[in-house]
Amino acid sequence: MINNQILKIKNSIGEKVKLVAVSKTKPISDIKNIYDKGQLIFGENRVNELVQKHEALPKDINWHFIGHLQTNKVKYIAPFIKLIHSLDSLKLMKEINKQAKKNNRIIECLLQFHIAKENSKFGLNLPIAQKILESIEFSEMKNISICGVMGMASFTDNKEEVKNEFKTLKNYFEILKDNYFNNQSHFEHISMGMSGDYEIAINEGSTMIRIGSLIFGER
Numbered sequence: 001m002i003n004n005q006i007l008k009i010k011n012s013i014g015e016k017v018k019l020v021a022v023s024k025t026k027p028i029s030d031i032k033n034i035y036d037k038g039q040l041i042f043g044e045n046r047v048n049e050l051v052q053k054h055e056a057l058p059k060d061i062n063w064h065f066i067g068h069l070q071t072n073k074v075k076y077i078a079p080f081i082k083l084i085h086s087l088d089s090l091k092l093m094k095e096i097n098k099q100a101k102k103n104n105r106i107i108e109c110l111l112q113f114h115i116a117k118e119n120s121k122f123g124l125n126l127p128i129a130q131k132i133l134e135s136i137e138f139s140e141m142k143n144i145s146i147c148g149v150m151g152m153a154s155f156t157d158n159k160e161e162v163k164n165e166f167k168t169l170k171n172y173f174e175i176l177k178d179n180y181f182n183n184q185s186h187f188e189h190i191s192m193g194m195s196g197d198y199e200i201a202i203n204e205g206s207t208m209i210r211i212g213s214l215i216f217g218e219r
């Protein structure tokens, strides 16, 4: 059942949109099952859980970190993490850059924006993101690569509202691209869309969807 779902989703989204299979809380055996179907990108939101899964599973998996990341935990994932979706402060950025340097790597990150109506401690707004990108500190970071934006829409049945929030994120992406990443092809990702709203997200320009329950079943 799991396998059919992922093939269905892959067929429906086409080649241009990347699929992150969100495997948080799911056992190694479920992940292996999906991996055996050719899926190589998996998303996790807890550092300890991710580290254990990384150790246990094949090394050609691309692990994405999608949850709130505490600065004191960056060091555990810095040796292998492929993409961090949840960059939401200059402080975290500095730590990622520092740990990436220690590991002789450049770590790719997305700027996470707060686009939902719900209150959340996490996620940037546009002025703060601009301030970070204009900072001297950022200009001196050599081991971090900003590859786009990420956001989560409100948890609501109101499709119009969800659509507008995705439009907002796409708009932020365009503004940042024009002002800070002009002609930089690595600034390319708009990570938006989950099990309940990924079709709306793709219509609004998503390049990367993060799907958990639709692939692995309810958590």
Ligand SMILES: *Cc1c(COP(=O)(O)O)cnc(C)c1O
Pocket (backbone or CB within 6 Å): 022, 024, 045, 066, 067, 152, 194, 195, 196, 210, 211, 212, 213, 214
């Ligand atoms: C859990 C999670 C997802 C996947 O959610 P589903 O509704 O199960 O598809 C996507 N993005 C983030 C940031 C998550 O925490």
